[in-house]
Amino acid sequence: MTSLGNGPETSGAASTGSAVPTIGVFDSGFGGLTVLRALVTRAPQAHYAFIGDTARLPYGSKSRRTIARYAAQSARFLVEEQRADYLVIACNTASALALDAIKEAVPASVSVIGVIEPGAEAARRASKTGDVLVIATDATVHSHAYAAACRAHGLRALEKACPLLVPLVEEGWIDHPVTAEVIRIYLDELLAEAAAAGLNPDVLVLGCTHYPLLKPVFRRMIPASMRIIDSAESAADKLVMHLSYDLGTPPPAALDDSVMKFFATDSVEKFERLGSRFLGRSVGKVELVDLGG
Amino acid sequence: MTSLGNGPETSGAASTGSAVPTIGVFDSGFGGLTVLRALVTRAPQAHYAFIGDTARLPYGSKSRRTIARYAAQSARFLVEEQRADYLVIACNTASALALDAIKEAVPASVSVIGVIEPGAEAARRASKTGDVLVIATDATVHSHAYAAACRAHGLRALEKACPLLVPLVEEGWIDHPVTAEVIRIYLDELLAEAAAAGLNPDVLVLGCTHYPLLKPVFRRMIPASMRIIDSAESAADKLVMHLSYDLGTPPPAALDDSVMKFFATDSVEKFERLGSRFLGRSVGKVELVDLGG
Numbered sequence: 001m002t003s004l005g006n007g008p009e010t011s012g013a014a015s016t017g018s019a020v021p022t023i024g025v026f027d028s029g030f031g032g033l034t035v036l037r038a039l040v041t042r043a044p045q046a047h048y049a050f051i052g053d054t055a056r057l058p059y060g061s062k063s064r065r066t067i068a069r070y071a072a073q074s075a076r077f078l079v080e081e082q083r084a085d086y087l088v089i090a091c092n093t094a095s096a097l098a099l100d101a102i103k104e105a106v107p108a109s110v111s112v113i114g115v116i117e118p119g120a121e122a123a124r125r126a127s128k129t130g131d132v133l134v135i136a137t138d139a140t141v142h143s144h145a146y147a148a149a150c151r152a153h154g155l156r157a158l159e160k161a162c163p164l165l166v167p168l169v170e171e172g173w174i175d176h177p178v179t180a181e182v183i184r185i186y187l188d189e190l191l192a193e194a195a196a197a198g199l200n201p202d203v204l205v206l207g208c209t210h211y212p213l214l215k216p217v218f219r220r221m222i223p224a225s226m227r228i229i230d231s232a233e234s235a236a237d238k239l240v241m242h243l244s245y246d247l248g249t250p251p252p253a254a255l256d257d258s259v260m261k262f263f264a265t266d267s268v269e270k271f272e273r274l275g276s277r278f279l280g281r282s283v284g285k286v287e288l289v290d291l292g293g
Numbered sequence: 294m295t296s297l298g299n300g301p302e303t304s305g306a307a308s309t310g311s312a313v314p315t316i317g318v319f320d321s322g323f324g325g326l327t328v329l330r331a332l333v334t335r336a337p338q339a340h341y342a343f344i345g346d347t348a349r350l351p352y353g354s355k356s357r358r359t360i361a362r363y364a365a366q367s368a369r370f371l372v373e374e375q376r377a378d379y380l381v382i383a384c385n386t387a388s389a390l391a392l393d394a395i396k397e398a399v400p401a402s403v404s405v406i407g408v409i410e411p412g413a414e415a416a417r418r419a420s421k422t423g424d425v426l427v428i429a430t431d432a433t434v435h436s437h438a439y440a441a442a443c444r445a446h447g448l449r450a451l452e453k454a455c456p457l458l459v460p461l462v463e464e465g466w467i468d469h470p471v472t473a474e475v476i477r478i479y480l481d482e483l484l485a486e487a488a489a490a491g492l493n494p495d496v497l498v499l500g501c502t503h504y505p506l507l508k509p510v511f512r513r514m515i516p517a518s519m520r521i522i523d524s525a526e527s528a529a530d531k532l533v534m535h536l537s538y539d540l541g542t543p544p545p546a547a548l549d550d551s552v553m554k555f556f557a558t559d560s561v562e563k564f565e566r567l568g569s570r571f572l573g574r575s576v577g578k579v580e581l582v583d584l585g586g
Binding site: 055061062163166170181 | 347348349350354355356359456457459460461463464466471474475478558559560563
């Protein structure tokens with residue numbers, strides 16, 4: 001049993017005494033592969049099972065009730081079928097709206113880590129002014145999960161939904177003038193709101209797993225003094241802390257040949273094609289799963 | 294029984310002898326409300342039941358198998374629960390990929406009309422050169438349903454997926470410089486492809502129910518001689534022909550207080566809020582439906 005970092009986004013403990021834990025990673029689509037990418041770099045010795053609920057994506061525009069139902073089905077698949085010892089909810093929307101539902105859906109022995117709390121913790125470490133900006137999907141912003149997590153760390157957070165960024169990334173317009181213009185419009189609105197609210201933000205939290213692909217564009221658009229927090233990397237850091245504690249040894253630093261299995265609820269061809277963009281290397285074979293939806 | 298226009302997109306016949314038929318309208322989301330809007334203008338005396346499968350939208354990025362399963366569930370709901378005599382599949386993606394699955398899911402007495410075939414018929418009437426351009430979602434384009442329907446009418450069709458247009462419409466950026474720029478990029482690519490293929494297109498088919506909201510922008514961007522075909526209006530025209538034939542009387546021309554019921558599989562608040570943009574008037578009350586997905 002572990003008591004490490006048992007904050008609002010962490011529950012359970014590793015059920016395995018084995019040296020090779022299985023880490024289940026869940027996302028509504030491909031974006032969570034940026035979290036998997038960060039995990040594999042940090043914990044190459046682990047086994048990984050990733051499921052993207054691609055038949056029902058995007059979650060970002062859906063209600064809490066629907067998201068909770070979908071996410072719990074994927075979580076059960078990872079634990080019951082893939083024997084995951086840890087679950088990483090690599091989807092900001094599901095972390096914001098369904099973390100409790102996911103914890104209830106799996107045994108208490110499974111550690112469940114979302115991306116919101118690690119993102120807020122990283123923002124606290126990075127911010128000097130105590131004021132942070134958060135950009136995310138509609139559903140994540142309307143849940144105000146980041147604002148609440150930031151407040152618990154003594155930060156003031158201003159959140160903004162940027163619903164066009166996911167489709168732009170999926171269209172492949174990563175380094176594209178239209179994408180730069182959309183980001184400029186969103187950031188201008190956000191910075192104006194921050195100024196009107198008397199905030200002095202020095203951190204920008206990327207609260208959606210698609211956004212790290214746009215990090216170079218954000219970097220060009222924001223003041224040089226502003227830090228960018230990538231929740232994917234923050235969540236990976238947190239899981240590795242858990243692993244080190246549970247296994248009694250730090251994970252090796254070098255990249256290894258991890259065992260990775262990929263599942264999707266729709267079109268494995270599209271997953272294989274687009275997934276590499278997020279994972280940073282070929283996804284390989286993806287297996288189709290029917291969650292009954 | 295009717296034999297009117299029993300083409301590849303029409304099946305069955307009206308099961309009602311009543312003067313007030315119920316028309317079931319199905320879409321993956323809100324976009325199909327543009328079809329309902331066109332229907333109500335043409336057949337104000339009918340009763341309408343509209344379902345948007347908003348928990349699982351968008352269909353445009355999903356596979357044939359998944360779309361067919363989802364669409365059949367909604368079709369059965371409209372026929373079994375709402376007693377629809379006619380079904381209008383007001384979703385280009387579902388019309389392109391799931392029309393057969395929908396026809397199999399409901400009794401043969403129910404007339405099923407999609408939007409593809411009426412769009413192709415309207416294109417044939419509008420085109421002098423025989424060459425047409427079709428813009429639609431990823432899934433509709435990859436199905437090549439429009440190309441096949443146009444070919445059956447002696448037309449050559451060049452299709453292009455425009456996946457950013459739906460999110461732009463849903464963001465409310467209807468009359469916005471970014472949207473105009475995205476449309477310009479898509480149209481430039483499409484016109485260049487048409488020229489390279491030796492086509493001389495004089496018709497642009499809007500093969501997605503979100504696109505009619507952008508019609509003024511398209512109008513500014515294309516040559517004045519090019520006609521725009523709105524599949525929503527074409528499908529409504531076709532259904533009214535059916536009604537007139539089945540009921541033995543033409544529908545009255547004046548707009549009346551139609552009986553309209555609205556159902557959604559997710560967030561009725563969002564449906565009520567966004568739906569009016571597509572329907573052109575207030576949607577009123579929307580009922581949440583669980584299709585078991």
